[in-house]
Amino acid sequence: MKAHLLxxxxxxxxxxxxxxxxxLQGYQxxxxxxxxxxLEIIKNNTFDLCILDVMLPEIDGFTIAEEIRKNNNEVPIIFLTAKSLKEDKIHGLKLGGDDYITKPFSIEELILKIEVFLKRSKINIPQELASYDVGMFNLDYPNLALNQNGxxxxxxxxxxxxxxxxxxxxNxxxxxxxxxxSIWGEDDYFLGRSLDVFISRLRKYLKADETVKIENIHGVGFRLKG
Amino acid sequence: MKAHLLxxxxxxxxxxxxxxxxxLQGYQxxxxxxxxxxLEIIKNNTFDLCILDVMLPEIDGFTIAEEIRKNNNEVPIIFLTAKSLKEDKIHGLKLGGDDYITKPFSIEELILKIEVFLKRSKINIPQELASYDVGMFNLDYPNLALNQNGxxxxxxxxxxxxxxxxxxxxNxxxxxxxxxxSIWGEDDYFLGRSLDVFISRLRKYLKADETVKIENIHGVGFRLKG
DNA sequence: TACCACTGTTAATGCGCTGTTAATCAAAGA
DNA sequence: TCTTTGATTAACAGCGCATTAACAGTGGTA
Structure with a gap:
């Protein structure tokens, strides 16, 4: 779902x-x-974020922001302007703006700021990043769980x-x-014996899938094939 | 409840x-x-917002931000710096910072920016209306009541x-x-004992429903199944 | 001021889990 | 063959946790 920006x-x-x-970044x-x-557009549309130039002929960006805020206290508003006067910044923020970028700005900065505010307005934070696949198994690391079909x-x-x-x-x-x-923090002979025990346990957990194997490399270490 | 700022x-x-x-604004x-x-402080505390000077002797603000983000993707981070280089701004935002204020700044601007982010982080948690269900129970949080059929x-x-x-x-x-x-504001050994007592009390309250259980994950923490 | 009710913290005790150690056997390399 | 390295199982010590009870701080009330 594309974010919709004004x-x-x-x-x-x-x-x-x-x-x-x-x-190009994928925004609508x-x-x-x-x-x-x-003002016409905002009457009939809702946006995920608004970028408003302040210096406009006739009706300026601050006025637009005020109108937006009458109906919507949530949508993030970023002001864009040539002026970098302190008073203007403060004025914009007081009206309910969220940020203020002075021209000339880099597009990269604008995109990053957009993402800051979009991130915050989304409730969904997929935590699937901490999930690791090997063979038929899936390691759910934060939940300390090794899943295999059900x-x-x-x-x-x-x-x-x-x-x-x-x-x-x-591999x-x-x-x-x-x-x-990495795991124990230090390296001595006895911890090496512990490591062997753990490798042995993991092999047991993983033996349901023939294609996944923890191989020993004699005198060197291990390799997980899968 | 005062907002707690680092x-x-x-x-x-x-x-x-x-x-x-x-x-004076009412922040702690x-x-x-x-x-x-x-770095020591953030190990044992959580904050509602962090204000980090970038230019510090030895460990700089960017490094601190990285450490904070390792454990917490939510807390807003505002950088403070004398430099207004584009590259620095972008660097800060990429690290997961939320905003960048250049010195000299007006205290009013800082306060307004703080409020922007505090407001947004509370919007993400519209808790007061929510009621929380688990198993046969319903937690009426604002009224501090745990209801079960009547x-x-x-x-x-x-x-x-x-x-x-x-x-x-x-789960x-x-x-x-x-x-x-999150609940006590800091993490030390004795508060850990208190937590155990509270877990024990909650288990007692919840024991009417067999499907709801607070499991201990040894050496890690807890999981509420239900 | 003394008393009581209510909360959250500290203390005490016993049980259970985890990671380490030990012991034994197998495999690899010289 | 002999030595080194690894695999596996079993047993152990210590730490973490659960639960109950006692305690301290707070605020209300008579």
């Missing part, structure tokens, strides 16, 4: 390039070049740490010392 | 007056003048806070430290 700006060449850039842009049209096995923190580390380095040879330093 | 700034005279102003300020101390048990504020937090994170593993920081 962009009010009277400078034709600037608005062309900015709009182009924003659409409604642009208009004067305040009166903007069933779920709960792991201890260290088991999950180690398995995550192995999956992150899947590569990992030295014993690297694992120990 | 303010990291090494300029003594500036931080004094700024802190003074912010406290935790100030420190160097990065190392800041009968009602009244809770203390902290009991309700904790239960609300658990329900919001239902996910929640770290002890996360709970403590």
């Amino acid at each position: 962009y009010v700006e009277d400078d034709e060449s600037l608005s062309f390039v900015t709009r182009d850039n924003l659409e 842009i409604t642009h208009c070049d004067n305040g009166a049209t903007a 069933t779920s096995k709960s792991l201890t923190q260290k088991e999950a740490d180690l398995l995550k580390y192995l999956i992150e380095n899947k 590569a040879v990992i030295k014993r010392s690297a694992i120990l330093k | 303010y990291v700034e090494d300029d003594e005279s500036l931080s004094f007056v700024t802190r003074d102003n912010l406290e 300020i935790t100030h420190c003048d160097n990065g190392a101390t800041a 009968t009602s048990k009244s809770l203390t504020q902290k009991e309700a806070d904790l239960l609300k937090y658990l329900i919001e994170n239902k 996910a593993v929640i770290k002890r430290s996360a709970i403590l920081k």
Whole structure:
């Protein structure tokens, strides 16, 4: 679902390039070049974010912001202006604006600021990022769970740490010392024995899938194939 | 309930007056003048907003922001700096910062920006209207009541806070430290013992429904199943 | 001022889980 | 063959947790 942005700006060449850039970023842009049209548009539309040039002929950006706020206290508003006077910044913020970018601005900065506010207005924060796949298994790291088609096995923190580390380095040879330093924080002989025990346990958990294997590289370390 | 702000700034005279102003606004300020101390503080505390000076001796504001983001993607971060270089602004925003104020700044602007972000982080949690269901129970949070088909048990504020937090994170593993920081504001050994007592009390309240359970994840935290 | 009710913290006790260690056997390399 | 390295299982010590009870701080009330 594309975010829908209102962009009010009277400078034709600037608005062309900015709009182009924003659409390239995947936003849906409604642009208009004067305040009166903007007021018409906001009557019948809702947006996810508004970018308002302050210096417009006739009806300025502040006025548009006031109108928007009469019906909507939520939508983020970013002002755009050539002036960088302190008083203007404050005025914009007091009207219920959220940020203030002075021209000339970099498009990258504008995009980043847009994302800051869109991020905050969304309730959905998919936490699937911390999920790791190997073979038929899925490691749900934050929940310390190893899932395989329906069933779920709960792991201890260290088991999950180690398995995550192995999956992150899947199909590569990992030295014993690297694992120990990363998971246990240090590397000595006895921790090496512990590591062996953990590898053994993980092998047991993973043995339902023949294609997934923790191989030993003699004298070096391990490799998770999968 | 006062908003709790972290303010990291090494300029003594500036931080004094700024802190003074912010406290006058009704914020609770935790100030420190160097990065190392800041990193210690964020380990055991959560804040509603962070204001970080970028130019600090040894550990800079960007580094602090990175550390904060490792555990918390939500808290707004405002950078404060003498430099107004485009690259710095973009760098800060990419790290997960929310805004960038260049010195010298007016205290009024800072306060307005703080309010912008505090307002938005509260909008994300429109809790007062929400009622929380788990199993056969319904938590009426504003009234501190736990209802189950007709009968009602009244809770203390902290009991309700904790239960609300658990329900919001239902079926996910929640770290002890996360709970403590969220409900108690900080994380130390003795508060951990208190948490255990509260968990025990909640279990008693919830035991009428077999399908609802607060599980312990050894060495990690808890999970409310239901 | 003394008393009581209510909350949240601290203390005490016993149980259970986790990670380490030990012991034994198997595999690999010299 | 002999030595080193790894695999697996079992047992153990210590820490983390659950629960109950006692305690301290707060505010209300007579």
